[in-house]
Each structure stands twice: as structure tokens, then as C-alpha cells.
Amino acid sequence: MESLKMPLFNGIALAIILIISAQAQGTDINIVYLAKAPASAPFSSSPVPAPAPAPLYVNVSNVLEQAGQFKTFLSLIAGTKVETQLQTQANNTQQGLTLFAPSDGAFSSLRPQYKAMLRMLTDEQKTSLVEYHALPMFYSLGQFQSLSGPLSTMGSYKFNVSAFGAQVNVSTGLVNAPLTSSVFSQAPVAVYEVNKVLLPEEIFGLPIPTPAPSPEPVSAPTPALSPSVGVQSPLSSSDHTNAAAHTWPLNAKGSVIQSGLFMFVFLFLLLNQ
Ligand SMILES: *[C@@H]1O[C@H](CO)[C@@H](O)[C@H](O)[C@H]1NC(C)=O
Ligand SMILES: *[C@@H]1O[C@H](CO)[C@@H](O)[C@H](O)[C@H]1NC(C)=O
Numbered sequence: 448m449e450s451l452k453m454p455l456f457n458g459i460a461l462a463i464i465l466i467i468s469a470q471a472q473g474t475d476i477n478i479v480y481l482a483k484a485p486a487s488a489p490f491s492s493s494p495v496p497a498p499a500p501a502p503l504y505v506n507v508s509n510v511l512e513q514a515g516q517f518k519t520f521l522s523l524i525a526g527t528k529v530e531t532q533l534q535t536q537a538n539n540t541q542q543g544l545t546l547f548a549p550s551d552g553a554f555s556s557l558r559p560q561y562k563a564m565l566r567m568l569t570d571e572q573k574t575s576l577v578e579y580h581a582l583p584m585f586y587s588l589g590q591f592q593s594l595s596g597p598l599s600t601m602g603s604y605k606f607n608v609s610a611f612g613a614q615v616n617v618s619t620g621l622v623n624a625p626l627t628s629s630v631f632s633q634a635p636v637a638v639y640e641v642n643k644v645l646l647p648e649e650i651f652g653l654p655i656p657t658p659a660p661s662p663e664p665v666s667a668p669t670p671a672l673s674p675s676v677g678v679q680s681p682l683s684s685s686d687h688t689n690a691a692a693h694t695w696p697l698n699a700k701g702s703v704i705q706s707g708l709f710m711f712v713f714l715f716l717l718l719n720q
């Protein structure tokens with residue numbers, strides 16, 4: 448028997464098969480990428496409605512994991528109710544999700560007092576912090592141009608977004624963070640990298656808890672911490688900003704450092720036996 452030849456077995460059929468098999472496996476986002484249909488079909492005079500495209504399932508944790516440079520942020524999310532919350536929003540194709548993911552570098556370059564505060568957050572505050580990095584709506588980079596005024600995040604706090612050309616900044620009152628890259632952006636899910644942790648004033652603007660007062664009441668030295676709460680120094684972020692939105696760096700540096708550390712600890716334990 449001759450093998451069946453199908454004249455209609457073109458790219459679209461292939462795409463449909465890929466979508467179905469990707470969904471059957473329920474996993475790999477890269478497969479979904481491949482299956483993306485051509486975006487701009489030519490105008491057709493035919494009134495026949497196009498078949499509804501298969502809904503795109505984007506696993507948010509997986510996107511962050513694959514990118515490699517969001518390990519700290521993932522550790523705040525993983526296994527918490529926020530993870531479910533973010534994914535529920537990502538599954539909502541009517542509204543979608545925009546996530547501003549701080550890189551590992553963003554966490555390690557936090558000022559010492561903010562690092563200390565981060566360690567002392569309650570679970571509820573950690574949840575609020577993660578929610579503060581998410582908008583319950585999909586925004587492409589271009590759509591930020593037309594936004595003005597405070598935006599409601601997934602939590603109860605707001606921030607401002609300002610955009611000029613490809614440059615987009617998120618400002619919280621404590622932090623002004625430029626978007627440094629677009630990690631994933633396809634409706635209904637957008638994940639943008641920021642090189643600063645978005646610190647809500649409502650949590651991090653509170654007075655810094657001080658250690659127990661010293662016994663000498665009068666001649667205590669003035670604390671080194673400056674009380675002025677302003678925009679953080681840009682930390683050479685402006686260098687990145689020009690390339691924002693045009694670069695797609697999937698930075699492996701973080702994981703190399705992590706595996707290096709892991710090896711070091713492993714060898715240390717081995718040698719100490
Ligand atoms: C989403 O991705 C994470 C991380 O890769 C994985 O642990 C989880 O099982 C995935 N969830 C689903 C529903 O596929
Ligand atoms: C999101 O959708 C996927 C695929 O339909 C499903 O497996 C997953 O459980 C959903 N997650 C949530 C939190 O609704």
C-alpha cells in the first residue's frame with residue numbers, strides 16, 4: 448500500500464499537530480514557541496470566521512526557570528500561594544499577566560538595610576512583595592507608552608510606569624527601575640526583567656527596625672544610615688537602558704556561579720569527612 452500523501456499537509460497542519468502534542472505533554476514552552484502561527488494573515492474578503500486559535504498555555508515558573516537569572520525571585524515564589532495566583536492570572540486569556548522579574552543581581556545589589564528587611568519579612572509581606580511585581584493584565588512594551596498615573600498591581604500597592612520610546616521605567620517611590628530585557632512577551636503573558644527589586648514604600652519605607660538601644664543614653668554616635676529616602680542611585684543602569692527591549696539576553700552567568708558555589712560546598716564537605 449502506498450503511503451498516504453496529503454496535499455494539505457502544510458505548515459499550518461504541522462503547527463496544529465505541534466500544539467496538540469505540546470498540550471498532550473503539557474509541558475514544554477519551547478514547543479509552543481515553534482507552533483506559533485504566522486501573525487499577520489493578509490486581509491480576506493471572505494466572511495468565514497477564522498477558527499479560534501488554541502489557547503496558549505504559558506507556565507510562568509517555567510519561563511523564569513528557563514531564563515536562568517531569576518533564582519532568588521523564584522525562591523520567593525516557589526510552592527507558595529503566589530505561584531498559583533500568578534499562574535491563574537496567566538491562564539486568564541481575557542486579562543493576562545505582566546510580571547516584572549528582578550534578576551539575581553537585583554537582589555544581591557540591594558542596600559544592606561533592605562537586604563536585612565527582606566530577610567525579616569513575614570510570609571504575608573513576602574506575598575505582597577511578589578504581588579507588587581505583577582500587573583493583572585497583559586501589556587506589550589508598546590502599550591506602556593499610553594499608560595499614565597499609578598497602576599494597580601496584583602497586590603494592594605501601586606507603582607508608576609513611564610515610557611519613552613523603547614525605554615520603560617517602573618517607579619515605586621523608593622526605586623526607579625528600568626526594564627532591562629523582555630524575557631517573554633506573547634499575549635496573555637509578559638515577563639520583563641528589571642535590574643532592581645521593586646520595593647513598595649508601604650513595606651520598605653517603614654522605619655528600619657533598630658537593634659536594642661545601647662546602655663549609654665546620651666553620647667550614642669549618630670547612625671550611619673542616611674534617613675533620606677530617595678531614588679536609588681542608578682548603579683550604571685542607564686548603560687543597559689539604551690538596549691532595553693531590543694536585547695534578549697538569556698544570561699547563564701547566574702547558573703554558572705551557582706554551580707560553582709555548589710561544587711565548592713560539595714568539595715568542602717567531601718574533604719572534611
Ligand atoms: C510549571 O513549571 C514548573 C517549573 O518548571 C514545574 O515544576 C511545574 O510542574 C509546571 N507546572 C505545570 C502545570 O506543568
Ligand atoms: C493553568 O492551565 C494549565 C493548562 O490548562 C493547567 O494545567 C493548570 O493547572 C492551570 N493552573 C492554574 C493555577 O489554574
Ligand SMILES: *[C@@H]1O[C@H](CO)[C@@H](O)[C@H](O)[C@H]1NC(C)=O
Pocket residue numbers: 609610611614615616623625681684685
Ligand atoms: C528612566 O530612568 C532613567 C534613570 O534611571 C532616566 O534617565 C530616564 O529618563 C527615565 N526614562 C523615562 C521614560 O522615565
Ligand SMILES: *[C@@H]1O[C@H](CO)[C@@H](O)[C@H](O)[C@H]1NC(C)=O
Pocket residue numbers: 595596597605606607618619620
Ligand atoms: C505616581 O505619579 C503620580 C502623578 O501621576 C504622583 O502623584 C505619585 O506620587 C507617583 N507615585 C510614585 C510611587 O511614584
